[in-house]
Amino acid sequence: MILSAALVSGYAVILGSASGRAPSPREIVFSAALVAGYLAALGFVAVRARAAREYADFSLARRSLPLALIFGSLCAAYVGPGFSYGFVAMGFKSGVLFLCVGLAYAVQNILVGVFVAPRLRSLSGCHTLGDAIGLKYNRACQVIAGIISVGLCVGFAAVMVSALIDVVTGLFHIPGWVVAVAAIVTTTLYTSFGGLKASVMTDALQFTLFSILMPAIFLYELLWCLQNSAVTFTHELVTATSEGFRSTPPVEIIGFIVAWFLGETAIPPYANRALATQTTRSSRNSFILGGLFSVLWFTIMISLGIVARAAQVGGTPVAIVPVRERDVLLTLAKTTMPMEGYVLLLVALLSVIVSSLDSLLNAGAVAFTQDVVTPFAKVPDRVLLIYGRVATAVIATVAGIAALAVPSIIKGLLICYTVWAPAILPALVFGLWLRRPRVLAGMLSMLTGVAVAVSLQFVWPNVVGIPPILLALAASVVAYFLGHIFGGGLMRCASCQR
Amino acid sequence: MSTVILVGVILVAAAVTGSGLWVGSVLIRAVTRVERPQPRTEMPATEKRAE
Numbered sequence: 001m002i003l004s005a006a007l008v009s010g011y012a013v014i015l016g017s018a019s020g021r022a023p024s025p026r027e028i029v030f031s032a033a034l035v036a037g038y039l040a041a042l043g044f045v046a047v048r049a050r051a052a053r054e055y056a057d058f059s060l061a062r063r064s065l066p067l068a069l070i071f072g073s074l075c076a077a078y079v080g081p082g083f084s085y086g087f088v089a090m091g092f093k094s095g096v097l098f099l100c101v102g103l104a105y106a107v108q109n110i111l112v113g114v115f116v117a118p119r120l121r122s123l124s125g126c127h128t129l130g131d132a133i134g135l136k137y138n139r140a141c142q143v144i145a146g147i148i149s150v151g152l153c154v155g156f157a158a159v160m161v162s163a164l165i166d167v168v169t170g171l172f173h174i175p176g177w178v179v180a181v182a183a184i185v186t187t188t189l190y191t192s193f194g195g196l197k198a199s200v201m202t203d204a205l206q207f208t209l210f211s212i213l214m215p216a217i218f219l220y221e222l223l224w225c226l227q228n229s230a231v232t233f234t235h236e237l238v239t240a241t242s243e244g245f246r247s248t249p250p251v252e253i254i255g256f257i258v259a260w261f262l263g264e265t266a267i268p269p270y271a272n273r274a275l276a277t278q279t280t281r282s283s284r285n286s287f288i289l290g291g292l293f294s295v296l297w298f299t300i301m302i303s304l305g306i307v308a309r310a311a312q313v314g315g316t317p318v319a320i321v322p323v324r325e326r327d328v329l330l331t332l333a334k335t336t337m338p339m340e341g342y343v344l345l346l347v348a349l350l351s352v353i354v355s356s357l358d359s360l361l362n363a364g365a366v367a368f369t370q371d372v373v374t375p376f377a378k379v380p381d382r383v384l385l386i387y388g389r390v391a392t393a394v395i396a397t398v399a400g401i402a403a404l405a406v407p408s409i410i411k412g413l414l415i416c417y418t419v420w421a422p423a424i425l426p427a428l429v430f431g432l433w434l435r436r437p438r439v440l441a442g443m444l445s446m447l448t449g450v451a452v453a454v455s456l457q458f459v460w461p462n463v464v465g466i467p468p469i470l471l472a473l474a475a476s477v478v479a480y481f482l483g484h485i486f487g488g489g490l491m492r493c494a495s496c497q498r
Numbered sequence: 499m500s501t502v503i504l505v506g507v508i509l510v511a512a513a514v515t516g517s518g519l520w521v522g523s524v525l526i527r528a529v530t531r532v533e534r535p536q537p538r539t540e541m542p543a544t545e546k547r548a549e
C-alpha cells in the first residue's frame with residue numbers, strides 16, 4: 001500500500017515536472033495506464049517470442065519470419081531519433097528541403113532491395129554480412145568485416161542510448177544514468193534471451209505503435225491547432241523551404257544526401273533481416289516496401305515540423321521556441337497537447353529509440369559470434385548461443401559508456417555513416433556481383449576505407465571541404481580496383497578455390 | 499492547391515497508419531497462435547518388429 005502510494009506520488013511528480021503543472025488524478029491514471037500498457041505489451045510479445053534454444057534461433061530466427069514482420073522490424077530499426085524528432089526539427093527549420101535528403105535514403109533502400117538483399121539471401125549458410133564476405137573472399141576478410149560490424153553496432157547503439165537519455169531527461173528531468181541503465185537492462189534482457197525473433201517481434205510492436213501514434217499526433221496538430229489549416233500549412237511550407245534553401249550551402253546539402261544515401265546501406269541489423277526472410281522474394285520485397293514507407297514517414301515528420309511553425313492554442317498563435325533546435329516536437333507537444341497526448345508522444349519516441357537499439361545489439365552480438373569467434377575455433381552450438389548472449393550484454397554496456405562521448409545525435413550518426421560505407425560497401429557489392437572477386441581487393445578496400453574515414457573524421461576534419469564519406473569511399477574503391485588488378489596471383493578467394 | 503496539399507498529407511498519414519495496422523494484425527496472429535504438439539504417428543511395422 002505504502003509502496004503503491006509512493007509510486008503514484010513519484011509518478012505524479014515526474015509527470016508534473018514534464019508538463020510544468022500539477023497533473024489531475026484523471027491524467028495520472030490515464031497516462032500511468034498508457035505506460036503500463038506499453039510495458040505489458042512489450043513484455044507479452046517478448047515472452048511469446050520465446051527464448052532461443054539454438055544458435056540458429058538466436059541469429060536468424062530459423063528464417064521463419066513472415067514478410068510483414070520483417071518489413072515492420074526493418075522500418076522500426078531505421079526509424080530512430082534522427083529520422084523522427086530530428087526530421088521534425090529539420091521540417092521546422094527548412095521545410096521540405098530534408099524530404100529530398102530523405103528521398104536519397106528511400107532510393108538506397110529500394111536499390112538494396114533490388115540488387116543486394118536477394119543476392120545476400122541466396123547465399124546458403126550465411127548468418128551475417130561478414131559470413132557473406134567470408135564466402136566471397138576468405139576467412140581473414142570475414143574477421144575484418146566482423147570487427148567493423150561490431151564496432152559500427154557499438155557506435156550506433158551509443159547514439160541510440162544518448163538519444164534516449166536526451167529525450168527522457170529533457171522530458172522528465174530524470175538523471176541520465178538512470179535512463180541509460182533502465183533502457184540497457186530491459187533491451188538486453190529480451191534481446192539476449194529471445195535473439196533475432198524477439199528483436200523482430202518487439203520491433204514489429206514498436207512499429208505498430210509509432211506508426212499509429214505519430215500520424216494521430218500529426219492530424220491532431222494539423223486539424224485542431226492550425227487556424228485555416230490548408231492555407232496556413234501551404235504558406236508555412238513554402239516559407240520554411242525557401243528559408244532552408246537560402247540558409248544551407250549546396251555542399252552541405254550534397255554531403256547530407258550522400259551520407260543518407262550510403263551511410264546505412266546494408267548495415268548489420270538490416271543485413272540480418274535480409275538473411276532471416278523465408279525466401280529471396282520476401283527479402284527483396286521487405287526492402288522495397290521499407291524504402292516506400294520511409295517516404296511516407298519522412299513526409300509526416302517534416303509536416304509536423306511545418307505545423308509547429310504556426311501552431312495555435314484556443315485560437316491564439318503560440319510561438320514554438322525550443323530551447324535546443326532538436327526539441328521542436330517535444331516543445332510543440334508540451335505547448336499544444338493535453339497531458340495524455342504528451343505521454344502518448346513519449347511512448348512513441350521510446351518505441352522509436354528502443355526498437356533501433358535492440359536491433360543493433362542483436363546484430364552486433366551475432367556478428368561477433370559468427371565472424372570473430374567461429375573463424376578461429378569450432379564451437380558447439382550451445383556455447384555459441386552463450387557467446388551470443390554474453391556479447392549482447394557486453395555490447396550494450398560498452399554502448400552505454402560510449403554514449404557519454406556522443407557529441408550530438410546527427411554528428412554521431414554521421415561519424416558511423418562515414419566509417420561504414422567506405423569500409424564495407426565496395427567489398428560487399430563488388431563481391432556479390434563479380435564472378436571471381438579477389439581477396440587482396442576485398443582486404444585492401446576494407447582496411448583503406450576504415451583508415452581514410454577515421455583519419456578524415458578525427459585527425460584531419462574538413463581538410464579539403466569535400467564530405468569525408470565521399471573521399472573515403474573513393475579511396476576504398478580505388479584500393480579495391482588496385483587489389484583486383486594486382487591481387488590475381490597473390491591470394492585466392494573462396495569461390496576460386498571451389 | 500492548398501487543399502490538395504492538405505488532403506495529400508492526410509492520405510500519407512492514413513497510409514502510415516495502415517502500414518502499422520497491417521504489421522500489427524500479423525503480429526497479433528503470430529503471438530496468439532497456439533503451437534500444438536505434433537500428433538504421434540503410428541510406428542512403421544518394420545520398427546515394431548525390430549522392437
